[in-house]
Amino acid sequence: MKRVLLSLCSGLMGLFLITLVQSSGLPISNASNTRSAAVDPALLHTLQVRYKTLAKQLTQLMPTQPYILVDTARNHLYIKRQDQVMLDALASTGSGTILDKPGDSKGQWIFDTPRGEFTVQSRLTNPVWVKPDWAFIEEGLEVPKSQADRLEPGVLGEYALGFGKGYFIHGTLYTRLLGKNVTHGCIRLNDDDLKSVYRHAKVGTPIMIF
Amino acid sequence: MTFLRATLSILLSLTSVSWAAEPDVIPALDTTDPAALQEATRVLEEEIKLASRPRTYMLIDLAANAILIKGRGVELHRIPIENWSASHLAQHMTAYRLRERPPVNRRKIDPVAVTEQEPISLADMPTTFTLQFSPPLRILVLSNTDGNPWQWTMQRGRAWWCRLRSWGNILWTGDKAPSPPSLDLTVSLDHAQSLAWTVTEGMPFLIRRPTTQ
Numbered sequence: 001m002k003r004v005l006l007s008l009c010s011g012l013m014g015l016f017l018i019t020l021v022q023s024s025g026l027p028i029s030n031a032s033n034t035r036s037a038a039v040d041p042a043l044l045h046t047l048q049v050r051y052k053t054l055a056k057q058l059t060q061l062m063p064t065q066p067y068i069l070v071d072t073a074r075n076h077l078y079i080k081r082q083d084q085v086m087l088d089a090l091a092s093t094g095s096g097t098i099l100d101k102p103g104d105s106k107g108q109w110i111f112d113t114p115r116g117e118f119t120v121q122s123r124l125t126n127p128v129w130v131k132p133d134w135a136f137i138e139e140g141l142e143v144p145k146s147q148a149d150r151l152e153p154g155v156l157g158e159y160a161l162g163f164g165k166g167y168f169i170h171g172t173l174y175t176r177l178l179g180k181n182v183t184h185g186c187i188r189l190n191d192d193d194l195k196s197v198y199r200h201a202k203v204g205t206p207i208m209i210f
Numbered sequence: 211m212t213f214l215r216a217t218l219s220i221l222l223s224l225t226s227v228s229w230a231a232e233p234d235v236i237p238a239l240d241t242t243d244p245a246a247l248q249e250a251t252r253v254l255e256e257e258i259k260l261a262s263r264p265r266t267y268m269l270i271d272l273a274a275n276a277i278l279i280k281g282r283g284v285e286l287h288r289i290p291i292e293n294w295s296a297s298h299l300a301q302h303m304t305a306y307r308l309r310e311r312p313p314v315n316r317r318k319i320d321p322v323a324v325t326e327q328e329p330i331s332l333a334d335m336p337t338t339f340t341l342q343f344s345p346p347l348r349i350l351v352l353s354n355t356d357g358n359p360w361q362w363t364m365q366r367g368r369a370w371w372c373r374l375r376s377w378g379n380i381l382w383t384g385d386k387a388p389s390p391p392s393l394d395l396t397v398s399l400d401h402a403q404s405l406a407w408t409v410t411e412g413m414p415f416l417i418r419r420p421t422t423q
Contacts, residue, residue, distance in 0.1 A: 039244055047247040054254035055235045058283040061261045069286060073332050073407045095329030099319040110316070115410050117264035117281050140321040181329045208281040210266055210408050 067206040068120075068169070068197065070187055072113045075179045077169070077187060079200050086200065089193035090178045094185045099138050109134045111184040114167060118207040122162035123198065127170065128153045134184065157191060159198040163207050169197060235283070236418070238274040245421035246273070253418045256305050257283065260414050267305070268413060270349075270393070272296070273420040277395070279408055289405055292354055293396040296419075298389055305414040306343035312336050312406045335403035338365050340372065343415065346390035348372070353402035369394060393417070 066086060069078040072093040079087040094113035101107035129152040136143045144150060157171015172178070172188040189197065236250045253269070260267045261283040269278040270291075277289040315334060317327040337353040350369055355361040397405065 039242070044242065044244050044247070047244055047251065048241060051236075051241070051247050051251050051254070054251055054258065057258050058235050058254060058261060061258070062283045067284075071287065073404050096314065097317045097319050097327050097329055099321075115408070116266050119264075138319050138321055181331055206264075206282070208266060208284070208286055210279050210281075210286050 063206050065205065066200050067208060068201060070113070070207065070209040072115065072181070072209060075181065077189060077193070077197070079197060087193065087196050089189055089197070091193075092172065092174075092178050092180055092182050092188040094183055095181050099134055102137060109184075113183070113185050113187060113209060114165070115209050118163040118167075118209065120161050120201045120203055120205040120207060121164055122160075123201070123203060124160040124162070126153075126158060127156045127160035127168070129156050132166070157189075157194050159194050161198065161201055169207075170194070237271065237276070243421065249273075249419055249421050252303060253416055256303075256416050260305060260416070266413070268409070268415045269418065270395070270415060271418045273418055277397070277405065287404075287408070289397055289401045291395055291397055294394060296391070296393045298391040299393065299417065299419055300391075304345065305416050306345060306347045308409055308411060308413045308415060309342045309344055310411050311409055312339040312341070314406075332400070332403045332407055335406040337361075337399050337402045338368055339402075339406055341409065347415075348390060348392040349415075350392070350394045351402050351405060352394065352396045353399040354396060 062082070064082070066079050066081045069080055070076070070091065070093065071078075075091050075093055077087075077089045077091040078085055095111045097111050099109045099111070101109065130147075131150045131152055133143050155173055156168070160168045160170040162168050167185055167187075169187045169189065171191055171194045174182075174188075175190050178188065178190060236253065239250050240246045257267075257269065257280075261280070264282075266279060266281040266286065269280055271278060272291070272294060275291040275294075277291060278285050279287040279289075312335070314330060316330060319327050339351050341349040341351065343349070350372060352365045352369065353361075355365060
């Protein structure tokens with residue numbers, strides 16, 4: 001019994017020491033941690049050429065034209081061209097709240113702004129909002145049968161840029177809420193910033209959202 | 211033979227690769243260190259595959275102490291790493307896919323309620339969380355607890371609990387399989403929440419390992 005306890009204690013002590021080493025911040029890996037004294041110039045040159053080729057390949061994948069960048073955590077929209085920031089606008093993005101679908105025990109809408117890379121698919125002027133089902137349900141209203149009852153002009157601002165699955169960059173009547181996560185997934189801007197974005201963005205302009 | 215070697219060295223130094231015009235795609239890279247170059251090319255090879263597709267990805271750059279959110283090779287956002295420790299990182303060299311996001315307490319909209327539901331914000335995000343990946347990798351994200359001993363104790367407790375569970379699993383099952391790689395990252399409180407906010411299910415992660423101490 002004593003022997004078992006002793007080996008258990010020494011085992012735990014060993015694990016503790018391993019943890020101490022791990023938490024010291026030193027990398028524990030198979031990678032070489034020391035630089036070899038004699039560097040083979042031919043090998044170094046080969047590696048440098050390979051690195052340069054790959055770096056060039058990666059650079060070629062970077063957008064050369066202006067692109068839209070959206071930070072959903074801090075609610076900012078940027079237009080960037082390479083390292084240059086052409087516009088920094090306060091925005092409103094998805095609230096992250098959920099709404100149950102009536103008559104579907106498992107179905108629900110999640111009001112997140114989608115993350116990832118998208119492209120501008122449509123550019124609209126004076127857009128009319130076609131209210132989806134959730135817009136009625138969240139207000140406790142009946143979903144209308146007629147399409148005409150879903151139309152709501154004047155709430156999306158002067159322009160709208162669609163980037164797929166019903167998501168748009170558009171204007172808002174609630175400018176005091178800019179900078180907050182309040183939308184159903186769309187990206188809202190004030191009128192001036194929306195105009196700038198509309199001017200810079202073409203169909204195909206990349207939109208990166210994180 | 212020595213003469214040939216010397217001639218080759220001179221020729222190579224004359225035709226040395228010019229770096230000036232190249233963009234800084236891998237930060238803090240010593241281009242005269244073969245090990246660092248080897249690691250950088252490995253990361254670049256993986257990154258090119260990811261950047262060719264329309265999706266964002268993460269690069270955990272342990273050599274530059276930063277977590278980079280990237281898309282198409284462009285750095286979208288940078289989170290500084292304050293401290294890190296790792297084990298068995300060399301087991302896998304590929305991109306890791308995040309299995310699921312850290313849990314978020316989402317508010318439910320009640321259509322009959324008079325008051326509006328508060329939206330979620332960065333402040334609702336966890337400050338300490340674990341990310342699990344495929345192929346197996348565990349990343350424990352801790353936030354800086356300067357001046358808060360209670361938080362420090364809680365975080366250390368959680369880190370120890372993670373380790374004890376994996377050791378217990380090995381002892382219990384007698385599993386001799388190599389331990390999966392793991393990484394503990396300490397970032398500021400805001401950055402931990404920002405990271406929890408940004409990651410999405412299936413998001414690819416790359417890790418650049420340091421090659422010098």
